Amino acid sequence: MSYTENDLAKDLENSEYKFGFTTDIESDRAPLGLNEDIIRFISAKKEEPEWLLDYRLKCFKIWSEMTEPSWAHISYPKPNFQGISYYAAPKQTKKYESWDDVDPEMKETMAKLGISLEEQQRLTGVAVDFVMDSVSVATSFKAKLQELGIIFCSFSDAVQEHPELVKQYMGSVVPATDNFYAALNSAVFTDGSFCYIPKGVRCPMELSTYFRINEANTGQFERTLVIADEGSYVSYLEGCTAPQRDENQLHAAVVELIALKDAEIKYSTVQNWYPGDKNGLGGIFNFVTKRGICETNAKISWTQVETGSAVTWKYPSCILKGDNSVGEFYSVAVTNNYQQADTGTKMIHLGKNTKSTIISKGISAGKSHNSYRGLVQIHKNAHNARNFSQCDSLLMTDECGAHTFPYIECKNPSAKIEHEATTSKIGEDQIFYCLQRGISEEKAISLIVNGYCKEVLNQLPMEFAVEAQKLLTISLEGSVG
Amino acid sequence: MLKITNLHASIDGKEILKGLNLEVKAGEIHAIMGPNGAGKSTLASVLAGREEYEITEGSVDFDGTDLLEMATEDRAREGLFLAFQYPVEIPGVSNVNFLRTALNEIREYRGESSISAKDFMALVKEKSAIVELDAKLASRSVNEGFSGGEKKRNEIFQMAMLDPKLAILDETDSGLDIDALRIVANGVNTLKSDKNATIVITHYQRLLDYIVPDFVHVLYDGRIVKSGPKELALELEEKGYDWIKAEFAH
Numbered sequence: 001m002s003y004t005e006n007d008l009a010k011d012l013e014n015s016e017y018k019f020g021f022t023t024d025i026e027s028d029r030a031p032l033g034l035n036e037d038i039i040r041f042i043s044a045k046k047e048e049p050e051w052l053l054d055y056r057l058k059c060f061k062i063w064s065e066m067t068e069p070s071w072a073h074i075s076y077p078k079p080n081f082q083g084i085s086y087y088a089a090p091k092q093t094k095k096y097e098s099w100d101d102v103d104p105e106m107k108e109t110m111a112k113l114g115i116s117l118e119e120q121q122r123l124t125g126v127a128v129d130f131v132m133d134s135v136s137v138a139t140s141f142k143a144k145l146q147e148l149g150i151i152f153c154s155f156s157d158a159v160q161e162h163p164e165l166v167k168q169y170m171g172s173v174v175p176a177t178d179n180f181y182a183a184l185n186s187a188v189f190t191d192g193s194f195c196y197i198p199k200g201v202r203c204p205m206e207l208s209t210y211f212r213i214n215e216a217n218t219g220q221f222e223r224t225l226v227i228a229d230e231g232s233y234v235s236y237l238e239g240c241t242a243p244q245r246d247e248n249q250l251h252a253a254v255v256e257l258i259a260l261k262d263a264e265i266k267y268s269t270v271q272n273w274y275p276g277d278k279n280g281l282g283g284i285f286n287f288v289t290k291r292g293i294c295e296t297n298a299k300i301s302w303t304q305v306e307t308g309s310a311v312t313w314k315y316p317s318c319i320l321k322g323d324n325s326v327g328e329f330y331s332v333a334v335t336n337n338y339q340q341a342d343t344g345t346k347m348i349h350l351g352k353n354t355k356s357t358i359i360s361k362g363i364s365a366g367k368s369h370n371s372y373r374g375l376v377q378i379h380k381n382a383h384n385a386r387n388f389s390q391c392d393s394l395l396m397t398d399e400c401g402a403h404t405f406p407y408i409e410c411k412n413p414s415a416k417i418e419h420e421a422t423t424s425k426i427g428e429d430q431i432f433y434c435l436q437r438g439i440s441e442e443k444a445i446s447l448i449v450n451g452y453c454k455e456v457l458n459q460l461p462m463e464f465a466v467e468a469q470k471l472l473t474i475s476l477e478g479s480v481g
Numbered sequence: 482m483l484k485i486t487n488l489h490a491s492i493d494g495k496e497i498l499k500g501l502n503l504e505v506k507a508g509e510i511h512a513i514m515g516p517n518g519a520g521k522s523t524l525a526s527v528l529a530g531r532e533e534y535e536i537t538e539g540s541v542d543f544d545g546t547d548l549l550e551m552a553t554e555d556r557a558r559e560g561l562f563l564a565f566q567y568p569v570e571i572p573g574v575s576n577v578n579f580l581r582t583a584l585n586e587i588r589e590y591r592g593e594s595s596i597s598a599k600d601f602m603a604l605v606k607e608k609s610a611i612v613e614l615d616a617k618l619a620s621r622s623v624n625e626g627f628s629g630g631e632k633k634r635n636e637i638f639q640m641a642m643l644d645p646k647l648a649i650l651d652e653t654d655s656g657l658d659i660d661a662l663r664i665v666a667n668g669v670n671t672l673k674s675d676k677n678a679t680i681v682i683t684h685y686q687r688l689l690d691y692i693v694p695d696f697v698h699v700l701y702d703g704r705i706v707k708s709g710p711k712e713l714a715l716e717l718e719e720k721g722y723d724w725i726k727a728e729f730a731h
Contacts, residue, residue: 427569429569430569430571432529432531432553433568433569433571434571434579435530435552435553435557436529436530436553436554436556436557436562436563436565437557437579437580437583437643438554438557438558438584438586438587438590438643439554439579439583439586440554440586441554443586447571447574447578447582448571448574450573451571451572451573451574451622452572452573453573454572454573454574455573
């Protein structure tokens with residue numbers, strides 16, 4: 001019996017029925033490539049207002065005229081931007097009213113990410129906005145946050161429900177012209193998270209988003225906007241994991257933080273995307289632009305634990321615009337096998353009495369390369385600006401590399417800038433000492449590395465710190481040489 | 482408990498231990514003395530399982546098992562403890578976290594369940610008193626910023642916590658003032674029982690005023706060349722090592 005057109009049609013019909021699809025959903029994946037039509041497609045899919053489509057098209061034009069930056073200490077095959085699909089929605093597009101409605105399979109996936117959402121909800125009261133392949137599928141604790149006037153939703157919802165806030169602040173800290181990847185994101189971003197804390201409100205729980213790259217060959221272009229109004233406080237957690245993939249996946253997110261007068265934003269990231277295999281095959285390319293702006297007396301604190309991705313290019317930065325504002329950057333970046341990381345921060349001091357602290361801990365294992373790149377810039381009106389930077393590198397093997405590129409530009413003589421840097425190799429004496437106390441080598445490395453990163457891990461909220469410690473251990477398994 | 486037979490060990494091709502014999506029974510304290518470069522610290526390192534040393538000949542029996550076949554961490558788990566001459570610093574790792582990890586690894590090896598936080602803290606309190614170790618030091622990073630005396634007291638505190646069968650004290654007296662020496666010695670004496678044994682490696686007789694050995698051995702040129710009662714230590718103190726050197730030089 002031969003397979004006829006009719007059979008095919010029947011099969012398609014059946015499978016549609018089986019999964020509850022409509023024919024429209026099949027096209028919820030954009031064709032490969034990028035042009036104005038694709039942007040119109042994305043915008044239409046998301047039922048966006050005209051102004052946003054115009055913004056996207058403008059950004060696309062800017063991007064088209066830019067070239068990919070090459071100054072970072074990383075080398076990788078340039079992504080083929082016309083070989084990527086710029087929009088994919090999950091198979092099931094239904095929005096969940098409650099946690100109970102969420103697909104059990106999806107829950108299982110989340111459980112595999114290390115910490116289950118349920119557990120987080122139960123133990124910690126974390127409100128999680130789970131982003132799977134570009135569309136938010138679960139939002140919790142929304143009601144409680146609503147009582148306080150806190151808005152915590154997907155970026156798409158914010159566009160529909162709070163267009164005035166999005167319009168006012170999107171691109172105000174990271175303009176599309178900032179860099180190649182920011183421009184690309186601004187043109188094609190699909191979804192992300194939005195958070196607004198009203199005046200004087202202290203957000204009572206950690207806000208958390210889990211990103212996960214799911215579909216093969218789908219670029220992820222997330223957009224996050226956090227606005228802390230005058231005198232407010234918020235702690236925001238972002239964690240990422242991805243399943244194993246053979247081809248490189250591009251990720252170019254943009255995160256913008258706005259801390260208005262007297263506000264404070266604490267932004268913590270644990271990133272463990274697929275780093276590629278032992279031979280350097282596969283893994284995520286992570287090109288992220290993260291930046292915050294501080295008005296008078298405001299404070300922004302970035303904490304990141306980076307263990308994943310094949311290539312990381314990331315510089316969470318602070319523009320200290322207001323007088324007495326404070327910027328902090330705490331970072332642990334681990335690279336193993338053939339991973340490459342070029343990461344650091346920029347502290348731009350514009351206001352008087354502005355203060356910044358940079359604590360960077362790089363750990364290199366295998367044949368990896370780990371670079372710290374940081375800029376401390378003191379502008380001429382930034383009287384009495386202070387900066388303290390500490391950049392430590394820990395080498396696990398003889399074949400890995402650690403590099404430090406600190407840049408300091410100072411135009412005000414009253415500034416005080418301190419920079420400390422150390423490079424050390426994990427001590428055989430330390431390991432022997434642990435072994436002699438009955439501690440296994442794996443545990444010994446875990447202890448030593450976690451101790452080395454303690455200043456940074458201490459900045460993370462409790463439950464995140466535990467996950468981060470586990471991650472560090474997993475990332476460095478069998479890596480001493 | 483410990484029987485070392487004809488032990489030969491070398492590092493980078495250079496032979497340091499050249500046929501060392503020693504037997505230690507439960508309940509005994511043995512002092513090993515000898516001039517610089519005789520191989521005292523090498524003996525401690527070889528017994529503890531430092532990988533840089535190559536064992537070329539001989540055997541070491543530890544309570545019926547072949548010590549040399551065991552991994553470093555398993556030797557510790559079987560109850561061999563080395564108080565280091567130069568305890569290393571582990572920044573960012575608190576003493577209590579370090580010890581709880583060690584204790585639980587040892588318990589797991591013995592098929593016991595993990596110690597509860599409450600029992601552990603009670604144990605810390607009890608054992609830190611033995612060496613008059615400030616409770617604050619227990620929560621500080623392992624040896625980081627400790628004075629020489631504090632580091633050595635911390636070693637004995639760890640020994641008290643892990644309750645080993647055989648403790649090897651490698652030049653524990655070096656760098657100690659008289660008060661610290663007394664405290665460390667008191668700690669060792671308090672921990673002594675008829676079930677455990679101690680090997681005290683030292684350069685000077687001074688420590689042996691406080692930790693009284695059952696036997697004194699002279700280690701010279703990779704071998705134990707003379708053994709005797711505690712009075713031998715006094716004789717060495719008086720005469721130095723030259724007469725030993727003269728007698729055994731070849």
